[in-house]
Amino acid sequence: MDTRDRARRRRVAPVAALLAGALSASLVAGCARHGRDDDHRAPHHTRTPTAPTAPTGAGPPLAVKIDNAPAARPQTGLETADVVYAEQVEGGLSRLMAVYATRLPRTVGPVRSARESDLELLRQFRRPVLAFSGAQHALLPLIDRAPLRAEPPDEAPGAYHRDTGRAAPHNLYLRPAALLRTAPGTAALTTGFRYGPAPSGGTPAPSRTVRYPAARFTFTWSAARGSWRVTMDGTPAGTAPATVVVQHVRVRTSRYHDALGNHTPYTATVGSGRAEVLRDGRAFEAHWSRPTAAAGTAFTAPDGSRLDFAAGQVWVVFVPAG
Known part of the structure; x- marks a missing residue:
């Protein structure tokens, strides 16, 4: 290397180092984007990029955490969901998770924060898309x-987007088309639910009420519509499931809590237990079984035969096992 080459390299090296430092700073700044969880005031950090996976049949369903406080009603987009799960959260209140596979509504909300129980519940689907407002800081690594x-x-x-006509935190709404180009279809609903004619037996059930310490769901049968009218704390939900499942599960206290120090209940959806299936204006005693988190939930009648659901939307309300 001659004298001119060495001099040129001495001039280039500091510039290269400066550019490398600027690029590094830019990447760090780009990874420092933060959102806020409306419940816990904890940020959600940017997830670590992962390699794309090859498609395996149906695309992923969309799961949205939906507020169910009185100030959040009436909710938007519930009537389009294929499955709606209801669970107890802090203070005896309730929260919903709506799952979309066959149709995507224009707007869903209000959107609220995720819970630890959601991760186990969602394992039954193939890499679902989860829309939520945030989560407690300690829960973020589990979500990632x-x-x-x-x-x-x-x-x-x-x-x-925020609805300026509502007060925060009950005003965050999702446009599903921004996350999924099209609805993936029924093949994405790997819930384990089976659909078919009504079984024999059962008992007449004109209505059924499920209570949490600070929340109440009532399902009233409408023969004219062939579905159940839903009210939450007395407020109509604007949706009408064909089947309602009251699923008795183990609920324990998790290590996570809200901003007021109230510990989050953990709803265990892996295991087995008793259930009530409401369809066609009748109640059927059932047994539920979900052996692993990756499996769906099977429902059987007392004689061990498969218990089919009515075609249409399904609501599953998780209640503590007695």
Whole structure:
């Protein structure tokens, strides 16, 4: 190397180092995007990029955490969901998770935060898309490691908007088309539910009420519509499931809590237990079984035969086993 080459390299090296430092700073700044969880005031950090996986049949369903406080009603988009799960959260209140596979509504909400129980419940689907407002800081690493595609507002800001006619935190709404180009179809509903004619037996059930310490669901049969009218704390929900499942599960206290120090209940959906299946205006005693988190939930009659659901929307309300 001659004298001129050595001099040129001495001039280039500081510039290269400066550019490398600037690029590194830019990447760090890009990874510092934060959102806020409306319940816990904890940020959600940018998830670690993962290698794309090959498609395996149906695309992923969309799961949305939906507020169910009185100020959040009436909710938007519930009537389009294929499955709606109801669970107890802090303070004896309730929260909903709506799952969409056959149709995507224009708007869903209000969107609220995720819970630890959601990760186990969602394992039954193939890498579902989870829309939520945020989560407690300590829960974020579990969400990042879960086999799902987390899409809170800081990851997909263009998919969310605030309704200026409502007060925060009950005013965050999702545009599902910004996360999924099309609905994946029924093949994405790997719930384990089976559909078919009504079984024999059962008892007449004109209505059924499920109570949490600070929340109440009532399902009233409408023969004219062939579905159940839903009210939550007396407020009509604007949706009418064909089947309602009251699933008795183990509920324990988790290590997570809200901003007021109230510990979050953990609803265990893996295991087995008793259930009531409401369809066609009748109640059927059932047994539920979900052996692993990756499996769906099977429902059987007392004689061991398969218990089919009516075609249409399904509501599953988790209640503590007695």
